[in-house]
Amino acid sequence: MGRPRSHQATQVAAAQGRIRAAGERLTAPRAAVLAVLLASDTALTHHEVAQSLRTGTPVDRVTVYRVLDWLVGLALAHRIPGEDRTWRFRANRDSAHGPHAHFTCSSCGRTVCLEDVAVPPRVRLPRGFRPQKVELTVQGLCAACH
Amino acid sequence: MGRPRSHQATQVAAAQGRIRAAGERLTAPRAAVLAVLLASDTALTHHEVAQSLRTGTPVDRVTVYRVLDWLVGLALAHRIPGEDRTWRFRANRDSAHGPHAHFTCSSCGRTVCLEDVAVPPRVRLPRGFRPQKVELTVQGLCAACH
DNA sequence: GTCTTTGCGCAACCGAATTGCATCTGCCGC
DNA sequence: GCGGCAGATGCAATTCGGTTGCGCAAAGAC
Ligand SMILES: [Mn+2]
Ligand SMILES: [Mn+2]
Ligand SMILES: [Zn+2]
Ligand SMILES: [Zn+2]
Numbered sequence: 451m452g453r454p455r456s457h458q459a460t461q462v463a464a465a466q467g468r469i470r471a472a473g474e475r476l477t478a479p480r481a482a483v484l485a486v487l488l489a490s491d492t493a494l495t496h497h498e499v500a501q502s503l504r505t506g507t508p509v510d511r512v513t514v515y516r517v518l519d520w521l522v523g524l525a526l527a528h529r530i531p532g533e534d535r536t537w538r539f540r541a542n543r544d545s546a547h548g549p550h551a552h553f554t555c556s557s558c559g560r561t562v563c564l565e566d567v568a569v570p571p572r573v574r575l576p577r578g579f580r581p582q583k584v585e586l587t588v589q590g591l592c593a594a595c596h
Numbered sequence: 597m598g599r600p601r602s603h604q605a606t607q608v609a610a611a612q613g614r615i616r617a618a619g620e621r622l623t624a625p626r627a628a629v630l631a632v633l634l635a636s637d638t639a640l641t642h643h644e645v646a647q648s649l650r651t652g653t654p655v656d657r658v659t660v661y662r663v664l665d666w667l668v669g670l671a672l673a674h675r676i677p678g679e680d681r682t683w684r685f686r687a688n689r690d691s692a693h694g695p696h697a698h699f700t701c702s703s704c705g706r707t708v709c710l711e712d713v714a715v716p717p718r719v720r721l722p723r724g725f726r727p728q729k730v731e732l733t734v735q736g737l738c739a740a741c742h
Numbered sequence: 743g744t745c746t747t748t749g750c751g752c753a754a755c756c757g758a759a760t761t762g763c764a765t766c767t768g769c770c771g772c
Numbered sequence: 773g774c775g776g777c778a779g780a781t782g783c784a785a786t787t788c789g790g791t792t793g794c795g796c797a798a799a800g801a802c
Binding site for chain 1: 780782
Binding site: 656 | 747748749750751752758759
């Protein structure tokens with residue numbers, strides 16, 4: 451299901467380029483993890499990432515966690531909180547991508563970015579409250595599970 | 597900090613009334629948990645609820661979980677997903693309360709309902725996607741942590 | 743008061759994520 | 773190319789929020 455395994459392999463070079471461009475230390479786990487994210491059209495859990503790496507470049511689960519965090523810190527990926535209390539990760543494609551909504555299928559768990567749905571720019575808060583981040587999440591059934 | 601302990605005690609009668617009105621079996625843990633929620637002006641984690649019950653009516657943690665779920669099922673409370681992967685719970689005050697946004701302080705963790713901020717009623721989804729629930733969460737600093 | 747149904751407490755369990763620490767390795771300076 | 777060192781990895785153990793199974797207790801119907 452999904453695209454051929456080769457797609458992920460072709461993303462390794464792209465991943466290496468991005469890591470180098472960020473002026474960061476290039477390692478096999480980092481390139482491999484980022485390549486997995488780049489090859490996916492849905493946001494992935496750490497578990498799904500580790501699974502994808504089983505064949506080819508096995509990476510310790512802890513390292514997967516650390517690399518994902520590191521990617522988020524560098525803004526090479528973003529982290530999406532899930533109703534099931536697991537983070538999901540997606541590579542940031544274009545550098546000019548703003549905060550957007552997310553959709554999670556309550557049946558299959560697939561999470562996709564709704565890139566064209568911006569989060570409400572202004573929310574009325576109580577006096578003295580200062581906003582930092584706004585999260586807009588839609589739960590429902592995806593086209594496949596419909 | 598917060599209001600006097602007595603406030604929680606005064607809510608026990610109110611809690612009993614609500615449970616009876618729902619036609620459900622009345623037990624000490626149920627009334628105690630709901631009373632804690634009613635006495636709080638912020639949404640509480642299961643841990644905070646259990647903590648509140650330590651003195652007075654100690655309730656097993658599993659029972660707290662089950663009662664909270666049960667309250668949500670009866671629509672006597674609602675559950676708020678948190679960035680820190682813990683649910684928070686708040687009693688439903690007025691019967692006519694719709695879906696609303698929530699605010700979580702990234703410093704002290706306090707979560708409040710933004711009752712007057714409605715979630716976006718319509719979100720543009722990909723073809724074949726069917727929405728079920730929309731969650732709007734703001735993270736930032738509350739007045740106390742500002 | 744008895745009976746049945748349902749909730750409670752306890753202990754064990756689970757999965758996601760984190761931490762501590764020893765070892766390894768990019769990559770900078772030479 | 774060749775150290776050397778800061779920083780990344782792997783492994784084991786741990787934390788933490790939440791769940792499950794089951795025997796016992798008690799609510800409330802009669
Ligand atoms: Mn996204
Ligand atoms: Mn609320
Ligand atoms: Zn689906
Ligand atoms: Zn605060």
